[in-house]
Amino acid sequence: MTGEPMTATTTPTAQALMARRRATLGPHSPTFYDEPLHLVSGEGVWLRGADGVDYLDAYNNVPHVGHCNPVVVRAIADQAARLNIHTRYVHEGVVDYAEALLATFAPHLDRVFLTSSGSEANELALRIARQHTGSTGVLVSDFGYHGTTTSLAELTTGLTVQEPLGSHVRALRVPDLATDPRAEEVVLAEALDEARAAVASLVESGHGVSALLFDPLFSTEGLPRVPSGYVKAVVGLVRSAGGLVIADEVQSGFGRTGLRMWGHELFDITPELVTLGKPMGNGHPLGAVVTTGELLEEFGSANLYFNTFAGSPVSAAAGTAVLREMTDRELRTSALKVGDRARVLLEELAADHPCVQAVKGTGLFFGLEFTDPGGKPDAGLTRRVVEDMRRRGVLISRVGRHDNVLKIRPPLVFEHDHLTLLAERLTASLGALEAA
Amino acid sequence: MTGEPMTATTTPTAQALMARRRATLGPHSPTFYDEPLHLVSGEGVWLRGADGVDYLDAYNNVPHVGHCNPVVVRAIADQAARLNIHTRYVHEGVVDYAEALLATFAPHLDRVFLTSSGSEANELALRIARQHTGSTGVLVSDFGYHGTTTSLAELTTGLTVQEPLGSHVRALRVPDLATDPRAEEVVLAEALDEARAAVASLVESGHGVSALLFDPLFSTEGLPRVPSGYVKAVVGLVRSAGGLVIADEVQSGFGRTGLRMWGHELFDITPELVTLGKPMGNGHPLGAVVTTGELLEEFGSANLYFNTFAGSPVSAAAGTAVLREMTDRELRTSALKVGDRARVLLEELAADHPCVQAVKGTGLFFGLEFTDPGGKPDAGLTRRVVEDMRRRGVLISRVGRHDNVLKIRPPLVFEHDHLTLLAERLTASLGALEAA
Numbered sequence A, B: 001m002t003g004e005p006m007t008a009t010t011t012p013t014a015q016a017l018m019a020r021r022r023a024t025l026g027p028h029s030p031t032f033y034d035e036p037l038h039l040v041s042g043e044g045v046w047l048r049g050a051d052g053v054d055y056l057d058a059y060n061n062v063p064h065v066g067h068c069n070p071v072v073v074r075a076i077a078d079q080a081a082r083l084n085i086h087t088r089y090v091h092e093g094v095v096d097y098a099e100a101l102l103a104t105f106a107p108h109l110d111r112v113f114l115t116s117s118g119s120e121a122n123e124l125a126l127r128i129a130r131q132h133t134g135s136t137g138v139l140v141s142d143f144g145y146h147g148t149t150t151s152l153a154e155l156t157t158g159l160t161v162q163e164p165l166g167s168h169v170r171a172l173r174v175p176d177l178a179t180d181p182r183a184e185e186v187v188l189a190e191a192l193d194e195a196r197a198a199v200a201s202l203v204e205s206g207h208g209v210s211a212l213l214f215d216p217l218f219s220t221e222g223l224p225r226v227p228s229g230y231v232k233a234v235v236g237l238v239r240s241a242g243g244l245v246i247a248d249e250v251q252s253g254f255g256r257t258g259l260r261m262w263g264h265e266l267f268d269i270t271p272e273l274v275t276l277g278k279p280m281g282n283g284h285p286l287g288a289v290v291t292t293g294e295l296l297e298e299f300g301s302a303n304l305y306f307n308t309f310a311g312s313p314v315s316a317a318a319g320t321a322v323l324r325e326m327t328d329r330e331l332r333t334s335a336l337k338v339g340d341r342a343r344v345l346l347e348e349l350a351a352d353h354p355c356v357q358a359v360k361g362t363g364l365f366f367g368l369e370f371t372d373p374g375g376k377p378d379a380g381l382t383r384r385v386v387e388d389m390r391r392r393g394v395l396i397s398r399v400g401r402h403d404n405v406l407k408i409r410p411p412l413v414f415e416h417d418h419l420t421l422l423a424e425r426l427t428a429s430l431g432a433l434e435a436a
Helices: A012-022 A070-082 A092-102 A118-133 A184-204 A230-240 A293-302 A313-328 A331-352 A379-391 A416-435 B012-022 B070-082 B092-102 B118-133 B184-204 B230-240 B293-302 B313-328 B331-352 B379-391 B416-435
Strands: A039-043 A046-049 A054-057 A111-115 A138-141 A169-172 A211-214 A244-248 A273-276 A287-291 A356-362 A365-370 A397-399 A405-407 B039-043 B046-049 B054-057 B111-115 B138-141 B169-172 B211-214 B244-248 B273-276 B287-291 B356-362 B365-370 B397-399 B405-407
Touching (some): A012 B092, A054 A416, A070 A313, A070 B070, A092 A111, A092 B012, A111 A118, A111 A293, A118 A211, A169 A184, A184 A230, A211 A230, A230 A244, A313 A331, A331 A365, A365 A379, A379 A405, A379 A416, B092 B111, B092 B313, B111 B118, B111 B293, B118 B244, B118 B287, B184 B230, B211 B230, B331 B356, B331 B365, B365 B379, B379 B397, B379 B405, B379 B416
Parallel strands (some): A138 A211, A211 A244, A244 A273, B244 B273
Antiparallel strands (some): A039 A046, A046 A054, A365 A405, B365 B405, B397 B405
């Protein structure tokens, strides 16, 4: 695949297919773009549309080691042909995988519950925290998202759900030095006042504090640059109230932040629970809760937890292949280098384009935050950039409370040449949209 | 593989592997058998142990069209090598699959939400029911099980969870004519009195009735033979109170009950929501909520529901291959014939063995219920039969409130020869255990 820019058009096939899709999955199953993109194949960082266009994938984090990675595909195919079974029987592959996965964590995080998705992982982590603490209160970040279930909908503010925020939930506004003009210590002090009040309110309400649940990158929130010490201080407040710390690494894990394996290593903290999902099996459904021996013992001895699909030999083979590819291709180092270079290129773009308020992100998860000439968040421009980039053969998206942050989060095999292509087209896109 | 009976022994490898497993997945991750069974490969209805024994699999329902079914394996391998992506882009495979799946349902059930597991499906069905009705109350069967999440733990009585039964939950004792000596009309009247009281209690408590959630086979409950008209009458009570009906077809679906595709077709009812899981992808993680256009519209327009892993081209390929194999090999017909023959053989066994209180089950899901000479449930004997059958190279398990029902629920490709082998060994096992 080449990545030559072409004008994408929705083919008659795509329209007919969308009609069939609406008649089965319904009209609300979300799709990207004004005219949804019909895909037929993928390879590495490239996705081929039914329109014949090869799109540079600068968006998808699930195909972590590349679309259709041959090592992962072979591992899945070979194991699926040999044996796929649940964990009530014993299989070597799942134990090998558990050992390899746990070796990437700090020593105290030495046990794993495998699940079928990040939603199942966050559900389980909350069950463990509630049972351990005897409390129900949960602290989350405002405009966050952690999964599709009822308990998770009750703490979701980052997308539309009908469930009201639970009376046991407090959502903290995450401070962002990238867009807040005030001094860091002022921003930090205000944010910690809010956190202190939230913890006090949970305690006073009788819910108490079972857990802080947070994505170390605050992805859905728009990749804020949080004041130094903020996360550690909130963790301290939660611990003082008896709560546990759950790092939701569904988006920030597996080297996404560059060099470090886990996003929570950005901060000087030690979570008791870490939840995993999306990139874990390169698209094969796989999630996990990594925790301590003590918490596993407490929960496991008091509850029968069995997850039919989780920990099958095929999912273990997929997970193992992802870890192996990450090591063999030094993808954590690559994410650091390409990510750092990305921020340099984005800063250059920002200098040339006053619509760019800030460069956001860490490692291989980055974006630009746009404002209008009056300094207000510019969701319209952000949307136009995303649509225009698609026409230029590059897939990105948008995120954040005001929907005004580009979401650029490619597979970890995204290299310097791909970044150069992305930057060229983003430059052209911003130039064209400014001229329009 | 041959299926010659051999004495299974736990190999040193299995012991070392169990030690490594306990050190990673922990000691509570459930396994079958006094000495867990270490498996290395599978084919059709056969599983090969690390001990070199070929075990006849008369237990596992997930490998629905057979362990390592070549059609399914090829579909997964081919699609994994071509493209695996979520549903925010458009792909033909998922639409093809949705159409094929929906074609197996009554016309009013014409929309599907795909999920990654049965737990996710039941979670979603309950969200839909609560939002539609504005009520929270749920009616379930006592000693049921519907999944691993908090909301589902709150209505679980069929296995150990620390969450107490929710104040919004009423668990109905399912009547069983196979073990209840009273006249059917007496049993039915008592059971409906209990259901009426439960509905009234939910209404009076202010929770109201959002849904009846039930497994049409009442699998975990021990495969009771419910009085004719029981399920339909309970459905009527729930409907009168404004509640919806959710058929949990994770165990009873996809032809398991013989001939009919869905377990709820056993009764003259039309559920608004049907949840699917286990056998759907032959082991590839895949679940679904099938519902009406009206309910999808109501929920979908008010909530953004996106499930990362669900509806990927690979899961659609797996699901499609399962449906194709079911049709090509006429597995629903086979399940009916082999299941009917199984009950004949089990009745013969029952006539010879006074420890057998009843023959249980429907289609290719059957078992024997054991009592001691005093007529009390005999969990000990049931456990010994399961262990002894493993030594004879046949895998089964046990189920039910008193753990005294054999759980025999093989892949749907289980044929007459396999059944003959199973019956022979079960006869030998009961003979040996009685003599002991």
